[in-house]
Amino acid sequence: MDLRPSELQDILRTSAADFFEREVSFERIREIEAANRPDEQLHGQMTELGWNSLAISEDYGGQGGSVLDAGVLITQICRAALPSPLASTLVGAVTIERHGDEELKSSLLPQLNSGLTISPALLEASDSLYGPVTAEYADGALTGEKRFVEFGETSDVHLVAAMQGDSPGLAVVRRDQPGVTARDTRTIGALPQATVHYDGASAEAWIEGEDAVETMRRLGSAVAAFETYCYAQKALDLTVDYVQMRVQFGQPIGAFQMVQMRSADMATVVEGSRFLVHELLWQIDEGLETRRQVALVKAITAKMTPLVLQDCHLLHGGIGYMQEYDLHFFTRRGRDAALRWGSARETMHIVTEEAFAAASA
Structure with a gap:
């Protein structure tokens, strides 16, 4: 896998970051949460940008991108804490493209360009x-x-x-x-x-066919693992910024060795997860993913993220527990993503089953 982002991915990252900075404030996120429904206006704007059909072939009206390309958008959606159906639509649409018949793909997938979810x-x-x-x-x-x-x-x-x-x-x-x-x-x-x-x-x-069900299961787990990592990364970024500006005993708390050690430990596991989730999406694009690999990556991120989020709150102190402060968005989203499409315990059980099956084969 080439870890360098492609030209398309660089463009997507820049345009998506600009879009969410311009259109999505945390006050708007609070309004969306209160309504308990996705923001139709925002989804319409993302559809107009071609994001809803990014990973679908041009033969069916899509943009001809990959699941890894869509991961760039998912990253920015998670960093904005936006409740968006784009990720779940990605899982369903890619599953249909890979296993649906020609009539279904030709009739349904072009509707993604009209905002279909x-x-x-x-x-x-x-x-x-x-x-x-x-x-x-x-x-x-x-x-x-x-x-x-x-x-x-x-x-x-x-x-x-x-x-x-x-x-x-x-x-x-x-x-x-x-x-x-x-x-x-x-x-x-x-x-x-x-x-x-x-x-x-x-x-x-x-x-x-079971193959279609398994594809949806693997895609769902992989995307949830990716989201889990994204929320941990954003929470870590907020924490690093905070410990550099929070002053105690006449200096930023980030100057204290124990704070630095805790931050370094978090950065190490989050960075390791970044490589794993990006490699997994690439494997899915290449058709190289296995049941064991998907479960393993999901287990690692599902175990890592709650621990990182806990330490982020620890370093923030009392302010991290205030709803007026934005850290809680990523804590709640991250813990939720860690449970969706297989918890750490469930996915590690799958890894164990696969290991024993391979050993006895």
């Missing part, structure tokens, strides 16, 4: 990444319940893991229909999530 729906009552799938698809209709569906109350399309008889697959379901009922689920990250009940909901298409 997609919510992957995987988890059920077990709340397990690889738990049993009980949702049923038969005769063009879907029945079942999904939990922790990101932007489940507002997205246009749900991509739902289900069973057709004994065969797993993904049902493409429009949210705005009588057979779909979404109920808000409040989480620590204050990102809109929902428990969604499908009662004979009409499905536009069926994508056959």
